[in-house]
Amino acid sequence: MLKGLGGLGDMAKMMKAAQEMQTRMAELQDSLGRVVVIGEAGAGLVKARCTAKGEITGLEIDPAILVPSEKEVVEDLIVAALKDAQAKAAARGQQEMAKLTEGLGLPPDFKLPF
Numbered sequence: 585m586l587k588g589l590g591g592l593g594d595m596a597k598m599m600k601a602a603q604e605m606q607t608r609m610a611e612l613q614d615s616l617g618r619v620v621v622i623g624e625a626g627a628g629l630v631k632a633r634c635t636a637k638g639e640i641t642g643l644e645i646d647p648a649i650l651v652p653s654e655k656e657v658v659e660d661l662i663v664a665a666l667k668d669a670q671a672k673a674a675a676r677g678q679q680e681m682a683k684l685t686e687g688l689g690l691p692p693d694f695k696l697p698f
Contacts, residue, residue, distance in 0.1 A: 612684050613637070616677055623669025630661040634669035636676040 619636035629649050633642035643665070649658055 608684055612680055616680060619676060619680075621669055621672040621676055623665045623667065623672055625661040625664035625668060630658070630665040632662075632665040632669040634666075634673045636673050636680065638670050638673045638677075640666060640669065 616636040617639070620641065621634055621636060623632045623634065624630065626646075626649065629646040631644040632640060633644075634640050643662065645658065645662070649661070
C-alpha cells in the first residue's frame with residue numbers, strides 16, 4: 585500500500601512510537617509524584633520527605649535537638665536532610681527513567697528531559 589511512498593511507512597511507525605513514549609513519560613511523571621523518599625541527617629534526628637520529582641512534602645525533627653543554644657546545628661541538619669532527600673529523589677527519578685527507556689535502544693546514560 586505504501587510501497588510507492590518510500591519510507592513513509594517507517595515514519596508512521598516512528599510517530600506512533602513517539603506518541604507511546606510521550607504517554608509513558610506522562611505516566612512516569614505522575615508516578616514520580618507519588619513516590620516518596622526520605623532523606624536523613626544527624627543519624628535520623630532530622631528527616632525530610634520528598635517526592636521522586638524533588639518536591640519537599642514534610643520535615644520531621646526529633647525534639648531532643650531543639651535546644652536554643654544548638655539553633656545553628658539544627659539548621660545545618662535540616663539543610664543536610666533536605667539535600668539528602670533531593671539527592672535520593674533525583675536518583676530514584678533516574679532509576680525510573682532508565683526502566684522506561686530500557687527497551688528503546690538508547691545508551692544507558694542518555695538523559696531525557698523531565
